[in-house]
Amino acid sequence: MTKTVSIGKQDFASLREQNSFYIDKTDLIRAWWESQDDITLITRPRRFGKTLNMDMLKCFFSNQYADRGDLFEGLSIWSEEKWRGLQGTYPVLFLSFAAVKADQLSEVKKQINMQIARLYEEHRYLLDGNLLSENEKAMYRNVSMYMEDAESSFSINLLCQYLYRYYGKKVIVLLDEYDTPMQEAYVHGYWDTFTSFLRSLFNATFKSNPYLERAVLTGITRVSKQSIFSDLNNLNVITTTSDEYATYFGFTEQEVFQALEEFGLADKKELVKQWYDGFTFGNHTDIYNPWSITNYLDKKKIGAYWAATSSNTLINSLIQQSATDMKEKMEILLQEKEILVTFDEQIVFEQLQQDKNAIWSLLLASGYLKVLEVEQRGILLEPWYHLKITNLETLGMFTGMFKSWFSASDCNYNAFVQALLQGNLKEMNVYMNDVAQVTFSSFDTGRHPSGKAQPERFYHGFVLGLLAELREQYVLKSNRESGYGRYDVMLIPRDFTEQAYVLEFKVHDPEEEESLQETVQAALMQIQEKQYDAELLELHIKPEQIHHYGFAFEGKTVLIGGR
Numbered sequence: 001m002t003k004t005v006s007i008g009k010q011d012f013a014s015l016r017e018q019n020s021f022y023i024d025k026t027d028l029i030r031a032w033w034e035s036q037d038d039i040t041l042i043t044r045p046r047r048f049g050k051t052l053n054m055d056m057l058k059c060f061f062s063n064q065y066a067d068r069g070d071l072f073e074g075l076s077i078w079s080e081e082k083w084r085g086l087q088g089t090y091p092v093l094f095l096s097f098a099a100v101k102a103d104q105l106s107e108v109k110k111q112i113n114m115q116i117a118r119l120y121e122e123h124r125y126l127l128d129g130n131l132l133s134e135n136e137k138a139m140y141r142n143v144s145m146y147m148e149d150a151e152s153s154f155s156i157n158l159l160c161q162y163l164y165r166y167y168g169k170k171v172i173v174l175l176d177e178y179d180t181p182m183q184e185a186y187v188h189g190y191w192d193t194f195t196s197f198l199r200s201l202f203n204a205t206f207k208s209n210p211y212l213e214r215a216v217l218t219g220i221t222r223v224s225k226q227s228i229f230s231d232l233n234n235l236n237v238i239t240t241t242s243d244e245y246a247t248y249f250g251f252t253e254q255e256v257f258q259a260l261e262e263f264g265l266a267d268k269k270e271l272v273k274q275w276y277d278g279f280t281f282g283n284h285t286d287i288y289n290p291w292s293i294t295n296y297l298d299k300k301k302i303g304a305y306w307a308a309t310s311s312n313t314l315i316n317s318l319i320q321q322s323a324t325d326m327k328e329k330m331e332i333l334l335q336e337k338e339i340l341v342t343f344d345e346q347i348v349f350e351q352l353q354q355d356k357n358a359i360w361s362l363l364l365a366s367g368y369l370k371v372l373e374v375e376q377r378g379i380l381l382e383p384w385y386h387l388k389i390t391n392l393e394t395l396g397m398f399t400g401m402f403k404s405w406f407s408a409s410d411c412n413y414n415a416f417v418q419a420l421l422q423g424n425l426k427e428m429n430v431y432m433n434d435v436a437q438v439t440f441s442s443f444d445t446g447r448h449p450s451g452k453a454q455p456e457r458f459y460h461g462f463v464l465g466l467l468a469e470l471r472e473q474y475v476l477k478s479n480r481e482s483g484y485g486r487y488d489v490m491l492i493p494r495d496f497t498e499q500a501y502v503l504e505f506k507v508h509d510p511e512e513e514e515s516l517q518e519t520v521q522a523a524l525m526q527i528q529e530k531q532y533d534a535e536l537l538e539l540h541i542k543p544e545q546i547h548h549y550g551f552a553f554e555g556k557t558v559l560i561g562g563r
Contacts, residue, residue, distance in 0.1 A: 002263060005298040010051040016071045021297065023255050023290075026077035028053055028248040029060050032216065033086070035244075037236040039206050039215045041178075043222050044249040045279070045367025046192060047291035047306055050218040053249065054094065061172050062092035078271070084523045089165040090213060091171045094118055095154065097120045098177035104333040108181050108406050109197060113145040116155045127164045136162070141464065153200040160197060160211035170213035173205060179219035182228075187314055199228045206421040207232050221365045224346040239345050241371060243282030250279055250299065251293055263297050275302055278391035280370045289367070292393060306487040307397035315366065316401050318352060318359050320442055320461060327355055327460035331478055334398060334467045338372055338388040360387065383552040407463055411438040416471055420501065425562055431549075432558045435462075440556045455553040459505050463489055473498075487532040493541065500536050500546045502527050508554040516552045520561035523550030 004019040015022055032040065044050055059065045060072065066088030072078040106416055119320045120143045127137055140162075143155055157388035160171040219480060222239050228236055234289035238244050251259075253273070260266055272288075276296070279287040329339045343357040344506060347365065352358045363369045365385065372386040389395050391548040406413030416431035436458065443457035463478050466489070476490040504523040513519045527548045529532075536546055552559045 005294050007294060007298055010055060012052060012055040013071055024075050025053055025248050026072060026075045028245060029057065029077050030083065031245060033070055038234040039232065040236050040238065040240045041217045042245060043219055043365055046220055047309055048249045049290050050249060051176050054174050054218060057174055058094045060087055061090045063088055063090060063167065071514060073392055091167050092161065092174065093171060093172045096176040097536060100181040101184050103188040105194055108184065108194060108211055110145045113147055114153055116152065117144050120157060125162065126166060132162060133265050135289050149197055156205045157209045164211040170211050172213050173215040175217045176365050178217045178223050179223055182223055182349065183314060188364045191349060195227050199230065202228055202237045221347040222345055227533045240281050241345065241374065246281040247285040251285040256288045256293055259297060265300065271302065272296060279367060279369050302490065304393050304396050307393050312401060314491055317360065320405060322359065323356055324456045324460050327464060328479060330464055331467060333389050334464065336389065340384055342387055363390055373541045399468040402464040405442065406435060406465050411435055425560060428560050433558055436556050436558050455507050460559055492536065496539060496541050500541050500547065501530050502546065503549045503551065507553045508552055516554055516559040519552035520550040520559055523552065524548055524561060524563055
């Protein structure tokens with residue numbers, strides 16, 4: 001009998017009790033315990049089973065589940081006696097920062113304190129008898145959402161001490177989605193003060209804690225050690241490029257194909273592979289997104305399930321305001337080709353706006369890009385990453401993001417595109433100026449040294465919008481060689497009997513041109529003199545099918561001419 005697919009269930013015990021669909025990941029228990037690492041940080045994209053696996057660890061090790069070996073019967077970990085003897089033998093503290101989100105520092109601290117206070121409530125039996133002194137009992141009762149930072153910092157450390165006294169065993173600490181509040185802190189502008197608070201909490205919990213047996217932290221990003229882990233020298237960091245634990249988060253191709261057969265969907269393997277495969281962890285390829293797979297098994301219908309679970313606000317903003325070379329690389333990625341970049345896998349949030357390569361680390365950690373290969377160059381073995389968009393689902397996410405840049409209610413981007421295809425210069429000018437007025441500042445970081453930088457950022461954002469809008473009808477190329485120079489934009493019809501377009505962009509230079517009209521003519525002349533049509537003519541597209549447009553910018557004013 002086919003099992004029921006329970007969407008979004010992260011409670012391991014409930015999943016097993018209800019005999020719901022589950023892919024066995026209990027070998028993670030064996031691999032982690034045998035590693036003997038004190039503190040393990042595992043980063044994986046969102047919705048990749050991190051919370052379910054952490055809950056599984058809790059159910060296996062926690063003495064609160066000492067009599068629940070039935071939860072693991074029939075699973076891989078239960079096949080050996082030594083593991084059956086380990087189940088339910090440790091005090092375990094499990095926290096999650098997944099819901100810790102607020103636009104103010106004070107609120108985030110309260111939310112973290114509430115998580116800690118919940119742990120204290122779960123172990124309130126420690127107040128019985130003489131295990132704690134009267135002073136310790138007073139401190140215990142003082143733990144609340146309103147406690148001071150000093151109390152927060154040492155609260156988990158103290159609870160570990162109390163549990164050690166009670167059980168005679170050190171404590172396992174599990175912290176899920178540790179970096180969620182950090183992204184909030186960066187976006188809302190309280191990064192420095194928050195990381196100082198978190199550093200104190202982490203140091204007391206994971207560094208200067210003699211009552212800690214082991215710990216696991218999970219998250220999406222590897223936040224720089226200098227930010228919050230500066231004093232932790234016993235931290236084993238597992239990123240998406242690490243081989244350790246590679247198959248325990250996400251589904252392998254074998255697991256997916258077996259599930260498709262079980263649910264009568266064996267004939268959909270290639271379609272599912274195109275949409276949901278593509279994640280690479282370490283040297284393990286063909287890892288599938290479990291959120292989309294379980295949704296597909298449940299609904300039996302292809303959809304952007306994983307991509308729809310996040311607003312991508314931070315990534316959207318960073319790409320939109322990024323330098324032109326970043327947008328040029330996004331153009332290459334959107335055409336399903338690979339790029340080669342170097343970056344530090346650690347996320348230094350405060351450098352995201354300044355370091356042009358930092359965003360690649362964020363995109364990789366978030367699962368939007370996959371690593372095809374890592375080269376090591378130079379005497380320092382600097383890593384260079386071959387990256388590509390992960391799969392069709394993430395390609396659709398990027399396409400929707402770039403379209404959204406021009407989706408303001410008073411932005412006539414779609415009307416402009418239609419006017420361009422129809423050769424209506426009058427409407428093109430009207431609509432393009434509307435688009436520029438609405439969106440121009442969105443592509444500006446305010447740090448450019450000259451007035452030329454802003455039009456360039458806008459131009460490359462515009463190109464990404466065209467790519468997203470017209471990819472079904474045209475092959476769009478930008479900044480490519482043709483004839484005797486490099487054109488700005490070329491729209492090559494997939495059907496060679498249709499019209500083709502060459503676009504050249506120029507910022508008005510008052511020292512060389514008296515008017516925007518002259519700038520337009522200079523752009524059109526460049527198309528002709530540099531023979532940019534050469535690439536189209538080689539494809540046997542007739543000269544009469546080719547349209548030239550010159551775009552002249554002066555501030556937010558745009559003038560377009562054509563021939």
